[in-house]
Amino acid sequence: MKTRCLLFALALVFAGCSQDSTVGVAAAAESGARDIPRTPSGKPDLNGIWQVLMNANDNLEAAPPQSARQLVPGDFVPVPAPEVVALGAVGAVPASFGVVEGGTIPYRPEALPRRDENRANWLTMDPEIKCFMPGVPRATYLPHPFQIFQSESAFFIAYSFAGSVRNVFLEDPGPAPLDSWMGQSWGYWEDDTFVVEVTGQNDQTWFDRAGNYHSNQLRVTERYDMVDENVILYTATMEDPEVFTAPWTISMPLYRRLEQGYELPQFKCVEFVEELMYGQYRRGREFEQRLREEMQQERQDQQ
Numbered sequence: 001m002k003t004r005c006l007l008f009a010l011a012l013v014f015a016g017c018s019q020d021s022t023v024g025v026a027a028a029a030e031s032g033a034r035d036i037p038r039t040p041s042g043k044p045d046l047n048g049i050w051q052v053l054m055n056a057n058d059n060l061e062a063a064p065p066q067s068a069r070q071l072v073p074g075d076f077v078p079v080p081a082p083e084v085v086a087l088g089a090v091g092a093v094p095a096s097f098g099v100v101e102g103g104t105i106p107y108r109p110e111a112l113p114r115r116d117e118n119r120a121n122w123l124t125m126d127p128e129i130k131c132f133m134p135g136v137p138r139a140t141y142l143p144h145p146f147q148i149f150q151s152e153s154a155f156f157i158a159y160s161f162a163g164s165v166r167n168v169f170l171e172d173p174g175p176a177p178l179d180s181w182m183g184q185s186w187g188y189w190e191d192d193t194f195v196v197e198v199t200g201q202n203d204q205t206w207f208d209r210a211g212n213y214h215s216n217q218l219r220v221t222e223r224y225d226m227v228d229e230n231v232i233l234y235t236a237t238m239e240d241p242e243v244f245t246a247p248w249t250i251s252m253p254l255y256r257r258l259e260q261g262y263e264l265p266q267f268k269c270v271e272f273v274e275e276l277m278y279g280q281y282r283r284g285r286e287f288e289q290r291l292r293e294e295m296q297q298e299r300q301d302q303q
Contacts, residue, residue, distance in 0.1 A: 036226045041152055044192050044226040049264055050254040051145040052234075055094055057128075057138065059210040060250055061105060062098030069093050069209055070123040083123060096210075099141075099250045105212060106245045118211025127205055130277060131269040133164045133181035135205030136198045136220050137236040137250065145257055147264040155187050155194075163268045168196055176200025179216050196222040207238075215242040230256040 037045040058069075068080035068091050084091045107115060118125055128134060134142055144160035155168040168187040176184035176199050183201035187194055198220040206213050219239040226232050232254040239247045 036229050039150070039152065043189055044194070045150065046148045046194065046224060046226065046232065047150050049145050049147045049257040049262060050232065051257055052141040052143075052252055053255055054099070054141070054252060055096060055143070056099050056141040056250070056252060057143060057208055058093055059096035060098070060100050060208050060212060061096065061210070062103065063096040063210065065095045066093045081123065093209075099252050101249045101251065106248055108243060108245055111243045115211050115213060118206065118213055120211075122209060122211060125211075126209055128209065129273070131162050131273045132204065133162050134159075135181055135201050136166070136183055136185070137222065137238075138205060138207055139164055139166075139182070140222075140234060140236070140254070141252060144267055145264060158264060160265050160267045162270070163266065179203075181205060183220075192226065194224040196224070198222065213243070214238065214240045217242050224254075227253070230258065 039045050067078075068084050068087070070081040070084050071078035072081045073079075079085070080087075080091065123129065128138075128142070133139075139146065139159050139161065142159075142161050146157055146159040149156040149158070153170070155170060157166040157168065159165065164182055166182055166185050168185040170187060172186050173184065179200050179202040181202060181204070183198045185196050185198050187196040189195070199218075201214075201216065201218050201220075203214065203216040203218075217240050221237045221239075223235045224232050225235075233251065234254050235249055235251040237247050237249040238244065
C-alpha cells in the first residue's frame, strides 16, 4: 500500500511538471517568438502531420500506474482480468501526469457512478476498442497522428484512427442537423489563434480509457496556437451541464512529424474487430448451436 501511495504521489509531482511544461510552451508563444510559417493572408500555416507525445488517452486526470486497465478482485490486491492477464507488461497502464487545468474534471455527483461503471468495464464498453470514431477532443490525443489541410477557403483534418475526418466550416453553419460521432465543427481566427467550436456530437464517445464521458449536450471549444514551426499549443474547453458542474479545459503540445517522406498512415481498424464484434455468430460457434436448440424448442412448442 505504501508503495502504491508513493507512486501516486510521484504521479502528482510529475503532473505539476507536465503542467509547468505546458505553461512553458505557452510562455514561449507569448514571448514574441513568432517565427512561424504563414499563409498568403498572413495567418499561421497549420498544414502538416501532427501528433501528441503523451498518454492523455489513458487518463486525462493524473493517475498512478496499474497492472492492467481491466482488473478483478485478487487475494490481496486487484489483479489483471483473465482476458488480459497474458499481455503482461504490454497490457499495463503507465502513470498519467494529467492535462486537466485544476487537476480534476468537475463531474456532477449524480454523473460519477456512470464514469465509475465505464472504468470498471473498460474492456467491453470503451468505444476505442470497437473501432468507433473517437469524437472530439479524443481524436487529437489518441496515440495516432493526424493531418491538417488548410487553405484560404477550407480547413480539413484527417485522422489515422478509424479513417475519421472533420470538415471545419469557416462560416457559422447554424445548429447541427443531427448528432454524429465527430460532430459539427465551425472555425474562425482570433488574431493568430484558430478557434474551433464543436457541437452535435452523440453521447457514445469517451474522453479517454478511464471512462470519462459526456452527454450529447457537449460543446467543445478548441484553440490551435502555433508556438513555432513544429509545435502547436492545443487547448480544448468542454461544456456539458448535464454531466459537469462547470466548463473545464485540457491543454497539450502537438508536435510535427518530421520524418522525411512521412505520410499519414491509415489505421482503418473496422476489419480488425470483426471477430470481437461478430465472431460469436460465425458458423459452428455456440451461437449457431443455441439457435438450433431454440428453433427445435419452438417447433416442439407448436406441435
